[in-house]
Amino acid sequence: MPGKNFYITTPIYYVNDVPHIGHAYTTIAADVMARYKRMCGFDVMFATGTDEHGQKIQQAADRKGMTAQELVDSVVVNFRNLWEVLRITNTDFIRTTEPRHARVVQYIFQRLMDQGDIYKGSYEGWYCVPCETYFPESQVGDGKLCPDCGRPLQNMTEESYFFRMSRYEKPLLDHYEKNRDAILPHSRYNEVLSFIKGGLRDQSISRTSVTWGIPLPGDERHVIYVWFDALINYLTVCGYPEKEDLVGKFWPTVNHIMAKDIIRFHCIVWPAMLLALGLNPPATVFSHGWWTVEGDKMSKSRGNVVDPFEMTDLYGVDAFRYFLMREIPFGLDGDFSERALVGRVNSDLANDQGNLLNRTLQMIENFTGGAVPSGQGTPGELDGMIRDMTLATLGSYRAKMDVYAFDEALKDVWTLIKRANKYIDETMPWKLGKEGNLERLGPVLFTLCEVLRFTAAMTSPFMPGTARKIFDQTGIPGDPAELLLDELEWGGATAERRVSKKDVLFPRIDLKVWEKQKAERDAGKTAGPDPGDHEPEVTIEDFRKIELRVAQVLKVEPVPKSDKLYRIDLDLGYERRTIVSGIREFRSPEELEGRKIIVICNLKPASLRGVVSNGMLLAAETADGKSLALLTVDSDIALGSRVH
Numbered sequence: 009m010p011g012k013n014f015y016i017t018t019p020i021y022y023v024n025d026v027p028h029i030g031h032a033y034t035t036i037a038a039d040v041m042a043r044y045k046r047m048c049g050f051d052v053m054f055a056t057g058t059d060e061h062g063q064k065i066q067q068a069a070d071r072k073g074m075t076a077q078e079l080v081d082s083v084v085v086n087f088r089n090l091w092e093v094l095r096i097t098n099t100d101f102i103r104t105t106e107p108r109h110a111r112v113v114q115y116i117f118q119r120l121m122d123q124g125d126i127y128k129g130s131y132e133g134w135y136c137v138p139c140e141t142y143f144p145e146s147q148v149g150d151g152k153l154c155p156d157c158g159r160p161l162q163n164m165t166e167e168s169y170f171f172r173m174s175r176y177e178k179p180l181l182d183h184y185e186k187n188r189d190a191i192l193p194h195s196r197y198n199e200v201l202s203f204i205k206g207g208l209r210d211q212s213i214s215r216t217s218v219t220w221g222i223p224l225p226g227d228e229r230h231v232i233y234v235w236f237d238a239l240i241n242y243l244t245v246c247g248y249p250e251k252e253d254l255v256g257k258f259w260p261t262v263n264h265i266m267a268k269d270i271i272r273f274h275c276i277v278w279p280a281m282l283l284a285l286g287l288n289p290p291a292t293v294f295s296h297g298w299w300t301v302e303g304d305k306m307s308k309s310r311g312n313v314v315d316p317f318e319m320t321d322l323y324g325v326d327a328f329r330y331f332l333m334r335e336i337p338f339g340l341d342g343d344f345s346e347r348a349l350v351g352r353v354n355s356d357l358a359n360d361q362g363n364l365l366n367r368t369l370q371m372i373e374n375f376t377g378g379a380v381p382s383g384q385g386t387p388g389e390l391d392g393m394i395r396d397m398t399l400a401t402l403g404s405y406r407a408k409m410d411v412y413a414f415d416e417a418l419k420d421v422w423t424l425i426k427r428a429n430k431y432i433d434e435t436m437p438w439k440l441g442k443e444g445n446l447e448r449l450g451p452v453l454f455t456l457c458e459v460l461r462f463t464a465a466m467t468s469p470f471m472p473g474t475a476r477k478i479f480d481q482t483g484i485p486g487d488p489a490e491l492l493l494d495e496l497e498w499g500g501a502t503a504e505r506r507v508s509k510k511d512v513l514f515p516r517i518d519l520k521v522w523e524k525q526k527a528e529r530d531a532g533k534t535a536g537p538d539p540g541d542h543e544p545e546v547t548i549e550d551f552r553k554i555e556l557r558v559a560q561v562l563k564v565e566p567v568p569k570s571d572k573l574y575r576i577d578l579d580l581g582y583e584r585r586t587i588v589s590g591i592r593e594f595r596s597p598e599e600l601e602g603r604k605i606i607v608i609c610n611l612k613p614a615s616l617r618g619v620v621s622n623g624m625l626l627a628a629e630t631a632d633g634k635s636l637a638l639l640t641v642d643s644d645i646a647l648g649s650r651v652h
């Protein structure tokens with residue numbers, strides 16, 4: 009079919025992240041759309057991948073004693089494996105460290121340089137090293153803290169190449185005036201436009217302070233700034249610039265899916281770069297919301313990061329995919345709760361969908377010996393109503409899928425599933441069967457099988473495994489994912505077929521058992537250490553410089569005007585001394601007095617709230633800061649003994 013092409017992308021993910029629900033969400037949404045478009049007859053290109061350059065990668069590699077390339081090669085599998093588990097049907101997986109990508113980035117740089125869209129200048133600003141971002145004066149406040157991560161910023165000046173983005177302010181505004189659907193949901197359209205109207209500044213696109221990146225052609229002291237490099241991945245996948253036919257076929261159809269925090273790059277910087285290259289800006293940039301977890305912001309330090317591998321192990325891939333797409337409107341923020349997931353498994357999947365299949369199969373086995381009736385017989389008035397509703401649902405489902413309203417599309421399908429369950433109660437096929445009324449029984453069971461066939465097709469982009477099982481158990485050969493929705497017709501499955509009842513699709517989850525298991529799982533999980541916490545390597549000589557000794561706590565008193573501090577008097581055997589420690593919220597004076605603890609004795613003295621501290625006690629603390637354990641000795645030993 010000419011012209012039916014569709015290119016969809018996820019962002020490329022920062023390769024050193026541990027994949028979490030946010031990554032899974034974006035990628036599942038893109039996969040649902042890709043699968044749906046294939047069922048609409050589109051030739052689909054679907055790309056995801058990893059962002060592998062930048063200072064943070066180099067730093068992480070240094071800490072682990074690896075090269076940056078070794079590090080990225082070792083962690084990229086986390087994403088590849090997850091996409092396999094989640095049944096993601098991407099047609100490409102791009103890594104920014106691939107030679108095919110470096111070539112395109114260097115080509116684009118050179119071309120923009122040659123046409124005067126890139127120039128050399130110097131950049132001064134407030135720079136956050138972990139975020140690899142400069143922030144304008146207006147965003148950093150008096151404390152000069154990073155607006156993204158809250159860490160202190162450094163004032164830096166460096167030579168840099170700039171992309172002349174200011175030149176594209178007017179062309180971008182013109183583009184968005186004419187293409188109001190280019191930014192979805194529409195609520196973000198005005199946000200982006202007012203930002204552009206506020207004036208676009210030229211963008212720094214190279215760094216001399218970073219080594220792990222794509223070298224800048226002609227000036228190898230610079231590497232290309234990670235964002236400039238990363239955005240270009242979407243063109244690399246298309247085979248730009250050599251494969252003109254592929255670029256021509258797919259580029260005008262590109263849909264970028266992402267979380268809302270990176271829309272300015274995708275709605276301003278990237279389209280400006282594309283305009284400079286004489287290419288269309290993205291057809292659609294769809295930005296979705298963020299997930300909280302059980303009402304809290306998700307973070308490593310809270311220990312509440314949702315692990316998609318764990319969720320699919322516990323509940324199955326299809327239930328996890330269904331929940332994420334059904335629970336919140338695509339585009340809005342939402343809350344992830346396992347209890348809500350279990351609720352949907354039990355009601356939507358086990359009760360509504362699973363029951364419709366089981367009841368239908370059971371009656372066909374009982375009354376027609378397993379053969380699906382042809383539909384010949386005496387039609388009832390409800391049969392036609394169910395048929396019309398099914399066809400209408402297919403129409404509304406497609407209209408909603410076309411605009412990424414995944415939750416609405418699923419709601420429509422479930423309205424139909426529930427109506428079909430009610431139709432069973434109304435027509436009472438078990439009664440027709442016992443009465444031997446095959447004239448009525450045939451059309452009723454046939455109607456139910458058709459509803460199952462249509463709903464399996466419509467849920468296939470969301471729950472590919474389940475949809476296939478429904479086809480299999482109702483005797484339809486093949487995979488619903490390979491159907492064309494245009495060819496889905498009522499009564500279209502005419503071949504003689506037999507049902508084969510197998511395992512239920514979704515066994516009901518017993519809430520009591522689940523609560524018990526969940527409590528056990530939670531107890532086994534404590535907030536994990538933040539991998540960003542690691543320190544650079546030290547030698548044994550470095551370690552020996554720290555004088556650790558066994559001391560006994562003599563007396564503990566609160567430090568006045570402080571909620572957290574204790575003044576602690578210690579006996580080191582050879583001398584007595586005082587330290588100040590912030591452990592008041594964890595231990596009472598009685599719990600401490602008399603204990604033998606480990607103290608750093610040669611720490612530079614510091615005055616805390618007017619009390620001079622001559623040393624520091626050692627304790628282990630969880631990443632969330634909620635619990636603490638003191639280091640002590642496992643048998644009696646002379647005070648002042650050194651710790652090695």
Ligand SMILES: [Zn+2]
Nearest residue numbers: 136139154157
């Ligand atoms: Zn930062």
